[in-house]
Amino acid sequence: MAASTGASTEITLSSPSPQPTDDTGHAQSSSASAEVPWQNRPAVAVDVVILTVREGRLEVVLVKRDHPPFEGLWSIPGGFVRYDESLEDAAKRKLSEVTGVGDVYLEQLYTFGDPGRDPRMRVITVVYYALIRADQLRLPEEPGSPSYQFCWAYDLPPLAFDHEEIMRYSLLRLRGKLEYTTIGFQLLAHEFTMSELQDVYQAILNRTLDKRNFRKKLLMMRTVEPTSHTRMVGPHRPAQLFRFNPHAAQS
Amino acid sequence: MAASTGASTEITLSSPSPQPTDDTGHAQSSSASAEVPWQNRPAVAVDVVILTVREGRLEVVLVKRDHPPFEGLWSIPGGFVRYDESLEDAAKRKLSEVTGVGDVYLEQLYTFGDPGRDPRMRVITVVYYALIRADQLRLPEEPGSPSYQFCWAYDLPPLAFDHEEIMRYSLLRLRGKLEYTTIGFQLLAHEFTMSELQDVYQAILNRTLDKRNFRKKLLMMRTVEPTSHTRMVGPHRPAQLFRFNPHAAQS
């Protein structure tokens, strides 16, 4: 409760960098106000909702809690933000710990910070979500490491903390972005068949789509373009391969 | 740099709430990991982008910085989050300080936290934006209080910190939400004329709209419905008053 010991800034209430008093009266910009709470600051974490499409289903990586609170429940992987690390870097670090992959689609979702969301202390968590191709993703399985698991995003077990709310919001955002961005291509290789693309969309939206309308729309929007390759997988007609066209008009 | 003085939590590395070690190995959920950085935690702030429509223009409330860094530049109002206060409550508190109004539309926008965005220390700021009717909004003008000012959102002066980026993103989000939500009604009284509504849309989008198509769309979507009232303001035909219909389908 006592005043803190300064730390690595040069906050003073007089020159050379006078700070306006805050908190009761009128404050200036957040990045500038004083009465800096050097102790009793909330902790800042990132959580990363790692999503992939496997076997036609949208799945999320969860980690089992092996201690209280919420021991035994599943939760979204996360960790604290280091002092000198950007939020996105913290999310990438966490992502890399869990998946071994660093260079994937990663987007900030929302920041959850209600007091009491963690019963032990105040934790403000900046949630990111990541999209990774299933073939790039392998979860740690060493003994002693936490147990990770894929779960179908549309039938989740009870989750720890406010992580059910986080998942609801993640899926809402992902479905929304699917309609007016090209986010879906993050879950496919460079070349893909129309069926594979449609499977990704169907997995995310959790409903079937009409094959003809789906192809028509993506081709007319110039979002995808055919390559000169085809692919044979099974005793049936081979499939044309397509690639994403990054210069297409977005909706 | 010295350790802080404990504060109001009960974090230990052993029972009764053992924490998993984090940071190098595999972490559990963010809301649970240890190596709690009791000192050197980033500060957490909220900034509030306060928007209104005045005289047909979308305007934002800015505050002038009267000390370094960025002394003399304008900035978005903000302040630190208290330990026991939700992020939204912190934003409401700041909003109330600046405007005297508490019960308005407020939505979380994005969290900005790059190290170095504030040259003095690590500040992670959760940005909210608020929509307030101009007639509800009066800025403090007492001597000694910071100087606040309305600025046209589409012709801003140079801003402090990363606040120009924050403004760009705010306007992008607001324009986006205008199309698929009823957010625009936050800037009008309970009853309003079509011209008033169109003015709000035009101010936010910063372009003119066709009167006939605008009316047609909002009436067909059942977003607005006529009341039995009219309003006379000038030597010309009186205007029908409409109200927002909260049960309309949200395209």
Next chain:
DNA sequence: CAAATAGTGTCTTTTAGACAATATCCC
């Protein structure tokens, strides 16, 4: 030729957008 998936076209409905004349009020 059977099985399996790939590929294709039409019609209807809805939505978006361009466009100009009349209505109602006060003075």
Next chain:
DNA sequence: GGGATATTGTCTAAAAGACACTATTTG
């Protein structure tokens, strides 16, 4: 009647959605 703003309808183009059959390959 003049000035000012409110109100209204048609036509076209684009997009969304329902719907069923043919094509190509292997074994």
